[in-house]
Amino acid sequence: MGNSFGKLFKISTFGESHGKGLGVIIDGCPAGLEIDEAFIRNEMQRRKPGQSKITTQRKEEDEFQILSGVFEGKSTGTPIGMVIMNTDQKSKDYGHIADKYRPSHADFTYQEKYGIRDYRGGGRSSARETSARVAAGAIAKMLLKHFGISIQAYVSQVGDLKLDKSYQELNLDQTEENIIRCPDPEMAEKMIDFIDDVRKSRDTVGGIVSCVIKGVPAGLGEPVFDRLNAELGKAMLSINAVKGFEYGSGFEGVKMRGSEHNDAFYTEGDKVRTRTNHSGGIQGGISNGEDIYFNVAFKPVATIMIDQESVNEAGDSVTVSGKGRHDPCVVPRAVPIVEAMGALVLADYLLISRANKL
Template identity: 50%
Template sequence: MNGNRFGRLFQVTTYGESHGEAMGVTVSGCPAGLELTTDDVQADLDRRKPGQSMISTSRDEPDAVTINSGIQDGYTTGTPIGMVIQNKDARSGKYEPFITAPRPSHGDFTYSAKFGTRNWGGGGRSSARETVNWVAAGAIAKKILSSVGIELKAHVNQIGDVRSDDVSFEQILEHSEENEVRCADPDAAAEMRELIDDYQEKGDSIGGSIYFEARGVPRGLGAPRFDSVESRLGQAMMSIPATTAFEFGLGREAREWAGHDRNDEWEFDENDDPRPVTNRHGGLQGGITTGEPIYGEVTLHAPTSIPKTQTTVDWETGEEKDVQVIGRHDPVLPPRGVPVVEAMLALTLVDFMLLGGRVNPDRLDDRPGAYETDYHPSRPET
């Protein structure tokens, strides 16, 4: 099975299954000299871990990370960083009824059809449990980006038909972690919570979306065509389980705009450098960064594991039957998906920064030019 590695210079290789012994990730390409502890990684894992609120799965996983290579005296050495997260509350027995009877809208049948076998406990490799590895690697990427003046954040901007008001990047930074929904608009967050509770009481689930933004990204990253920032970022976001849409800039709204209205005109900044007057392209033009904020949305469908009665077939007995997926599952995905989106954004950007020579690929230190960014302060769209 291929497809377990992400990135070109900053490479992330993962392993593990939902109800296996452990999840694990190896990060190659992290420069030496980055101060890094387990606390740096654990902070983001705690935001993603199960059982953190009444609107997440009750699976009791501490998701405690162990870093077992690539660190010496609290600093990265430039060699591969190995991290392991043990599965402490695996209960695969509940999935025995689905060994030959695929759960609706899961990867059960497609994995079996492709490989002739599969790890059936909780979906095995296809489970969103695997994203714990991505968040661990993303925490390292975020720390590298922070060291060169790049800041990123995401929040839940829609659940079902409840959408938040537009909020500033500063509001997202300040308020998105203040409620269980991870929405920076407190009024919308309260409505979202009521809606989630309603679906949970009915034994059903609901979808939503996550808004993300990155500031301080230098101009000139990316290359046409298949190495454009949006194509790589699209691959990253569409890899997240349950993702059905990825947008940047105006996204789907662009279909309603005339060219004259959508186009970002140019002006000179205080340094007499060209910069776009607006940022409707989401910081990307021609597949290359403009120096303006990169922003967009990721849509996640409703969780497919629900206790409502559904119909499937058993390919061993040849019978059609009604089933209930009984277990510990999230009624909604975006609240725990926020750190996953941030991780994939960070992993994509740090890879481009290394490829573009904006971060020294070997060492992070105080030498002049070691991590020159050509940083341009961002400003709100007008």
């Protein structure tokens, strides 16, 4: 259970960090959608490990293969199956923790739940699983593009280094011009240097990925339990290392009064707009046609190259020593993952909305 996401545009992922490979089955993609494999490949390259000095040095090209559901470059309406083979797993790096619980990892909880666990890189709990989500998210993005919807994420904070600019003040086209994926060149350099210093000290640091979705029509989302904001929150909180999600004014909104926070309506031609957007494009759990924007907070990576106290499966006190190849900060590689999960939510609700009325 728990390996599928979505209702009409539904994905199911499989595979482990050090297994033979990973994959995803996409069910519900409409027929006739042009599938751009070069675009999927580019999305995978944005997430892959080993892409810079501030990411894990595991060398995976994340090449994918489409097994089904695509014919002559278009979706057929049947399940789309995709696989990504592992080629650079070094399982010997994990032999020393075969019976030990690494602090803040899923080792203990997986053992308690299943009575067995794959200790090699965390198995299914590894962020390597997100490669399958990015592959599926790329197809979701193609569907959204067909309807004029775009989604862009970027790094807005690393540790105490915070980008104090809204997305409207930034040129998001500059996001991919540096290895941290921050659209402000000056702040990007500071973030890169900071992460590199943290890496050299054998430690890790967290950060925030911000995301904006433009072109969303009004009316997406369901009442009560399946609100659009709730589903976005679930999607983001399902990503490894995520500790928080906020949309619109978020936690800062508590500092405002209702008279300041309310988004007043006005008409622009035949379209109803809001003069401000503290709601983050969602009201009553349903999109109102304004930009949807949100922040996703990531904790410091749990694997550090410093000895830590812990216990083993027998309950004995042990020392856990970090080994292997790990990210000093996840946020540069998390940018395409956040986009992918956002795209999957919007693609699903877009199809649901089209089924809700004539």
